[in-house]
Amino acid sequence: MQAIDTGSTAWMLVSAALVLFMTPGLALFYAGMVRSKNALSTTMHSLFAMGPVSIIWAVVGYTLAFGHDFGGIVGGLQAIGLGGVLGSVTGSGTAAIPTSVYVMYQGMFAIITVGLITGAIAERMKFKAYVVFATAWVILVYSPLAHWVWGGGWLMKLGALDFAGGTVVHIASASAALATAICLGRRKGYGTEELRPHNIPMSVLGAGILWFGWFGFNAGSALASGHLAGSAFMATHLSAAAGLLAWNLTEVLTGRKPTVLGAASGAVAGLVGITPAAGFVTPLAAIFIGLTCGVLCYFALRIKNRFGFDDALDVVGVHGIGGTTGALLTGIFASVAVNAAGANGLLFGGGPALLGKQAIGVVATIAFSFTMSFVILKLLDATMGLRVDPETEAMGLDVSEHSETAYEL
């Protein structure tokens, strides 16, 4: 067997576990924001993804994303069923890690990306339809996109930078979320009833777990232990902190109280924004990205009702706006002084070239994920139906879809 770097391997094993932990964190974050009658259904959307997505990843997802490039679009089938993975090595020198670790690390991203979409389907989608959608989405959308950006596909060749998944994870999930919000329609009572969060402390715990796990998500995306992991770790933390601060400050400066859910949402917005940039920017640029995302995502949510789509838990507002902002700001703040494998952005003498590539990455991701998701959803709607009936929706999905209730009160 080829030699591996034990330090990097240890860090990547930990990072993979950290990224997995984000998914139950996301379950809590989302579940706290729905009404109590849908707390389990919302939890289950994220939790359940850990099952089928992991299996799909092992069988075909990994090879579609990271198999030998096929026309820049998709990976070949060399590693179907993870054939040839055991004993092989990914990376070289101090970044040499067992391919098995790399496979697991990347697989955790596929899980949470599916989980992120579910913020838009909360409180009204049939569980069966969700499961089929998630399965199709990982194979037809996530895996090819991961190939485009990280697996040697056309966006990677173009030179678009996405350190940890601003496009692949956040913009892709937000675009799919928009498609689901459109195809599902608004929740019963949208605009007339009070669709209030039922457990903010639960959401705060979830956001805390997300922040914690994000260190694996971003610093792990260095794919090695070392300077780059350290600088990505620092950028991640500072951006989250800036996002939290910016959201609460914006609330106060616009005459409102600093809200707890706002602090949690601001931190997540900062984390989303720094995701594509984490390994390419300086600490001060990270703070600027976090501040920008905190403010922009806040205003995105303030105006979202004007569009009339019921993106229940704001996947578009936080992950779409935050991801896009981060991807574009990477084109401005990226610096080869931080990461020699990156490029110089607008502010560091690289001219507008990188910004243009980043914009292409954003637009291509939105177009691909939205269109594919929309088609999958329309097919499912015509065959099995997407939405529970109105009575079931009024009763809550916990009892009707899972035969359980979250609370005995």
Add this chain to the structure above:
Amino acid sequence: MKKIEAIIKPHVLDEVKAALQQLGVTGMTAYEVKGFGRQKGHTEVYRGSEYTVDFVPKTKIELVVDDDIAPKVEQAIIDAARTGKIGDGKVFTSTIESAVRIRTGERGPEAL
């Protein structure tokens, strides 16, 4: 026998209970309730969306007492529950026809 029902602010429940115990009242029932009256509700804000909450949380107590102490009970509740601000609540008194203690079969004031 009189039934006394009172809607009070939740935070005065313990004081009301202590005042009634001093009068020799041996039992009462308390509920957590929501309602609206002259006291306005409040606004909550989640991720920038405002929600008006009309129903205000209140505590409702209910007890049945002998006729002779009913006026004192009523006054004790008023004294203990009054803060002088809007939303202090109300006390209702009504006549009870019969009462039975299930365990012994005692009837009337004996059952209280």
